[in-house]
Amino acid sequence: MNDSSIVLLAQGLTKSYGRVQALRGVELEVQRGEVFGFLGPNGAGKTTTIRILLDLIRPDGGTVRVLGLDPQKDALEVRARCGYLPGELHLEDAETVETILKQFNTLRGGKADWTYIRNLADRLGLDLKTQTKNLSKGNKQKVGVVQALMHRPELLLLDEPTSGLDPLIQQEVHKLIGEAKADGATIFFSSHVIGEVEQLADRVGIIRKGMVVEVAETQALIKRALRRARVRFGGEIQVPTLEDIPGVSILSRSADSVTLRVEGEMDALIKELAKFPVIEFETERPSLEEIFLAYYER
Amino acid sequence: MFTIFNQSLRRWKWQIIGWGSSMSIIAVYLMWLYKPMLEQQAQLKNLFDAYGKEMLSFFGGTADIFSAGGYLNFAFFSYVPVAIGILALLLGSGLVVADEEKGTLDLILAHPITRTALFWGRWLALAATLTAVLLLAWLGFAVGLSWTGLDTTAWQVLLPHISLLSILLLFGTLALFLSLLLPSRTLAASVTGVLLLVSYFVTSLASINDTLEPLNTFSPLKYYQGGSAVNGLEWGPLLSTLGIALVLAALAWLLFQRRDIRVSGEGNWRLPFLK
Numbered sequence: 001m002n003d004s005s006i007v008l009l010a011q012g013l014t015k016s017y018g019r020v021q022a023l024r025g026v027e028l029e030v031q032r033g034e035v036f037g038f039l040g041p042n043g044a045g046k047t048t049t050i051r052i053l054l055d056l057i058r059p060d061g062g063t064v065r066v067l068g069l070d071p072q073k074d075a076l077e078v079r080a081r082c083g084y085l086p087g088e089l090h091l092e093d094a095e096t097v098e099t100i101l102k103q104f105n106t107l108r109g110g111k112a113d114w115t116y117i118r119n120l121a122d123r124l125g126l127d128l129k130t131q132t133k134n135l136s137k138g139n140k141q142k143v144g145v146v147q148a149l150m151h152r153p154e155l156l157l158l159d160e161p162t163s164g165l166d167p168l169i170q171q172e173v174h175k176l177i178g179e180a181k182a183d184g185a186t187i188f189f190s191s192h193v194i195g196e197v198e199q200l201a202d203r204v205g206i207i208r209k210g211m212v213v214e215v216a217e218t219q220a221l222i223k224r225a226l227r228r229a230r231v232r233f234g235g236e237i238q239v240p241t242l243e244d245i246p247g248v249s250i251l252s253r254s255a256d257s258v259t260l261r262v263e264g265e266m267d268a269l270i271k272e273l274a275k276f277p278v279i280e281f282e283t284e285r286p287s288l289e290e291i292f293l294a295y296y297e298r
Numbered sequence: 299m300f301t302i303f304n305q306s307l308r309r310w311k312w313q314i315i316g317w318g319s320s321m322s323i324i325a326v327y328l329m330w331l332y333k334p335m336l337e338q339q340a341q342l343k344n345l346f347d348a349y350g351k352e353m354l355s356f357f358g359g360t361a362d363i364f365s366a367g368g369y370l371n372f373a374f375f376s377y378v379p380v381a382i383g384i385l386a387l388l389l390g391s392g393l394v395v396a397d398e399e400k401g402t403l404d405l406i407l408a409h410p411i412t413r414t415a416l417f418w419g420r421w422l423a424l425a426a427t428l429t430a431v432l433l434l435a436w437l438g439f440a441v442g443l444s445w446t447g448l449d450t451t452a453w454q455v456l457l458p459h460i461s462l463l464s465i466l467l468l469f470g471t472l473a474l475f476l477s478l479l480l481p482s483r484t485l486a487a488s489v490t491g492v493l494l495l496v497s498y499f500v501t502s503l504a505s506i507n508d509t510l511e512p513l514n515t516f517s518p519l520k521y522y523q524g525g526s527a528v529n530g531l532e533w534g535p536l537l538s539t540l541g542i543a544l545v546l547a548a549l550a551w552l553l554f555q556r557r558d559i560r561v562s563g564e565g566n567w568r569l570p571f572l573k
Binding site for chain 1: 301305400401402404405406407408409410411412413556558559561
């Protein structure tokens with residue numbers, strides 16, 4: 001991989017708010033053209049990381065490169081090439097949606113294509129003539145989505161992009177993200193909605209207490225990690241024998257069956273089970289949610 | 299920078315119209331009032347003698363009240379720094395922090411504008427807004443001069459407005475500086491407001507009480523000429539006031555450059571130099 005294929009790079013990123021350590025050495029690498037889901041619960045450091053990428057806040061330590069540029073030294077170029085949707089979107093109250101979008105467009109040098117903007121607004125069911133003070137949270141979020149996409153940025157930084165949107169509009173936003181990717185954009189989005197990350201992301205990074213604890217292809221993460229296994233035996237067995245196998249834990253058991261959670265390879269479990277009369281053996285692929293929770297239980 | 303300047307001026311257009319037209323109407327009324335006052339000089343002198351000199355000191359004293367400079371000072375320029383000062387400190391304290399507290403600054407600064415352009419674009423808009431309000435006030439005086447017996451010219455009446463602009467810029471910029479140092483816009487505006495009032499009281503009372511003079515040295519309003527500027531500007535105090543305003547603006551800009559843009563719930567307030 002050459003350097004130009006890396007769109008986002010964070011190395012050893014640290015940030016504290018007083019005594020609270022928000023980031024404890026975040027390591028990230030996002031490649032050109034991918035959709036990267038940044039997963040973590042509230043307060044894990046997702047928003048802090050995104051805001052550092054745009055030089056809205058300054059890190060205490062570490063290195064950041066966005067599109068190969070230093071966001072502090074090359075703030076103008078970085079911001080010109082990025083689209084940003086903040087996690088907490090606030091808009092001027094005394095304006096119409098159209099006026100707000102015109103102001104944002106002016107800040108970008110007035111280059112946006114208004115046919116495209118109207119198309120985006122139509123697809124999201126957003127009335128451009130409405131006063132922003134009369135907008136619901138969901139409709140404000142739509143304005144945020146439009147302003148992030150309207151200049152067709154190379155890199156989209158979306159902090160909880162579907163927050164407050166109804167399911168139909170969420171699907172439309174997912175489509176827009178897919179279209180942006182098809183047009184060559186890189187998308188970095190944070191979410192605590194696991195289903196959304198599972199649906200959209202090529203790769204996923206899990207952040208826990210200010211540290212990225214896992215980065216993997218979404219499907220690979222689901223495949224390789226936890227599985228749930230249900231085993232029915234022909235007779236009573238000594239369950240503790242199974243618990244001794246590394247990565248295996250027992251979720252429930254009865255006289256002739258056991259439900260297990262298996263982390264990693266199944267080989268040792270299957271070899272152990274072969275010693276017993278097994279009538280039925282079922283495995284279930286975990287959801288990303290189960291994987292995510294497993295990281296947080298550690 | 300000019301995009302930000304234009305957007306800020308558009309945002310403050312109602313402040314310009316409201317404050318400017320009010321000041322203009324007051325100016326016209328005061329010009330109209332001068333002739334009747336002149337005709338009742340004797341009664342007025344008796345009336346003023348009945349008031350305590352402490353009270354009259356807040357209006358610049360009455361020794362020279364029937365001259366152009368004395369009248370303008372007594373009727374308008376003695377107290378108007380406090381009145382328009384409220385506008386200046388409200389605009390100054392909210393220049394960048396109002397958007398931060400509303401949560402809109404985050405998205406504005408995610409666009410391709412530098413913090414420097416945002417800061418100076420808005421500071422210039424603050425200066426332009428105050429200038430526009432004072433020009434509308436001056437227009438009222440200039441129009442009123444045609445039917446008053448005040449012995450002065452429109453150009454001469456413009457000079458106290460320049461002195462006033464420098465003091466308003468000083469307090470507006472002080473509020474801006476404090477807004478970047480203190481935890482909230484409200485606190486910055488309140489502290490600046492108290493300082494403005496203290497300055498007004500100290501400078502007014504120092505004219506009748508010499509013991510206040512050492513303290514008055516530190517009062518910004520001591521370096522404000524008021525109505526007496528119709529006889530010519532004192533460049534030293536004027537440039538010093540403007541210079542201090544510029545130094546405060548530069549310090550505020552440095553604080554803004556280093557600042558983490560806050561959004562609600564993120565980060566705690568700390569003194570910037572303790573970071």
